[in-house]
Amino acid sequence: MARLEELTFSDRLFVKAYRFRSFDWSPGARLSKPLSESRLALISSAGLHLPGQAAFDLETRGGDWSYRELPATVSVEELKIAHRSSAFDQGGAREDRNLAFPLDRLREMAGRGEIGAINHRHFSFMGSITAPGRLMAHSAPEVAEKLREDSVDAVLLVPV
Amino acid sequence: MCHQSVGLIASVIEKSGIPTICLSLLREITEKVKPPRALFVPFRIGYPLGEPHNADLQHRIIRSALTVLEFDNPLPVLRQFK
Numbered sequence: 001m002a003r004l005e006e007l008t009f010s011d012r013l014f015v016k017a018y019r020f021r022s023f024d025w026s027p028g029a030r031l032s033k034p035l036s037e038s039r040l041a042l043i044s045s046a047g048l049h050l051p052g053q054a055a056f057d058l059e060t061r062g063g064d065w066s067y068r069e070l071p072a073t074v075s076v077e078e079l080k081i082a083h084r085s086s087a088f089d090q091g092g093a094r095e096d097r098n099l100a101f102p103l104d105r106l107r108e109m110a111g112r113g114e115i116g117a118i119n120h121r122h123f124s125f126m127g128s129i130t131a132p133g134r135l136m137a138h139s140a141p142e143v144a145e146k147l148r149e150d151s152v153d154a155v156l157l158v159p160v
Numbered sequence: 161m162c163h164q165s166v167g168l169i170a171s172v173i174e175k176s177g178i179p180t181i182c183l184s185l186l187r188e189i190t191e192k193v194k195p196p197r198a199l200f201v202p203f204r205i206g207y208p209l210g211e212p213h214n215a216d217l218q219h220r221i222i223r224s225a226l227t228v229l230e231f232d233n234p235l236p237v238l239r240q241f242k
């Protein structure tokens with residue numbers, strides 16, 4: 001497991017002083033069918049975007065809280081990475097995007113019947129958000145609404 | 161901060177009625193943000209699926225994460241990938 005000691009000194013100081021937010025999700029949702037019949041969606045915080053989409057804004061104060069929709073048909077190697085965190089070593093994900101956005105793996109699992117289907121769209125955020133107010137008020141509820149529209153049964157979220 | 165963002169997004173989606181599972185590289189942060197379900201993975205920051213081009217390991221991690229969704233245990237659930 002990664003440890004906080006891996007972070008730079010200034011990042012560690014920040015994490016120590018920062019008041020982490022949480023959000024009351026109770027009572028929690030339940031999977032309504034077996035995984036082999038479930039439609040899955042993927043959410044990444046690696047700042048991935050399509051070549052034709054605007055990159056995430058690395059200068060936004062408090063962090064860019066917008067998101068990008070990634071179609072299930074995308075070839076993962078095409079995805080660009082726009083992320084400002086110094087803690088995120090992008091080397092691995094540049095070599096293999098599945099390290100942060102394992103869409104090929106989910107496709108294979110759907111092909112083998114381990115999961116029912118992958119959704120027609122997935123979502124990407126840039127995780128380096130220190131002021132998550134607008135993320136919570138706007139982007140996250142919008143994405144939740146889209147996932148409900150798509151009748152997604154479960155969501156796998158991958159931080160970097 | 162990725163872990164806070166992912167945990168908060170998961171919490172909002174869960175509240176809307178869809179079950180979620182987060183991977184986590186940093187237990188200390190995930191324990192503070194408390195998303196409904198998380199699987200701690202023993203890799204360094206930037207490597208949540210373990211190793212580039214190691215499809216077998218990546219599959220095992222995803223399977224292990226998805227299994228957490230099938231538990232009917234009280235939430236939050238925090239599991240360790242082995």
